[in-house]
Amino acid sequence: MQKDRAINVLGGQLHPCSVDPITGYFRDGHCNTCPEDAGSHTVCAVMTAEFLAYSKYVGNDLSTPRPGLRFPGLKPGDQWCLCALRFLQAHDEGCAPKVQLESTHAKALEVVALDILEQHRAD
Numbered sequence: 001m002q003k004d005r006a007i008n009v010l011g012g013q014l015h016p017c018s019v020d021p022i023t024g025y026f027r028d029g030h031c032n033t034c035p036e037d038a039g040s041h042t043v044c045a046v047m048t049a050e051f052l053a054y055s056k057y058v059g060n061d062l063s064t065p066r067p068g069l070r071f072p073g074l075k076p077g078d079q080w081c082l083c084a085l086r087f088l089q090a091h092d093e094g095c096a097p098k099v100q101l102e103s104t105h106a107k108a109l110e111v112v113a114l115d116i117l118e119q120h121r122a123d
Helices: 049-057 084-093 106-110 114-119
Strands: 041-046 079-083
Touching (some): 049 084, 084 114
């Protein structure tokens, strides 16, 4: 699998999202993507208790550890490369997490408009 060009939603170089916990489709700490990444794990989101509860409610439990999948379980404050569609869904439901724009891949813009991402920009 070849990674798409590492450009963020602001047009600059894609910054790391998180190495603790290690995130990304490629588990390289960045929200890199490729054509095989059907979920478009491109939004660098800062987890909140509200979002984690919402995600679990809609069937994507991000808080329970799954060691066999190298997944530690997330807690509020962790940053994670979130599926763009899940982010948009959470936005539409009023519980979207904050976003690190410099660490969010430009491919996210195929699903989420920049103005929506900017509404949730982390300080």
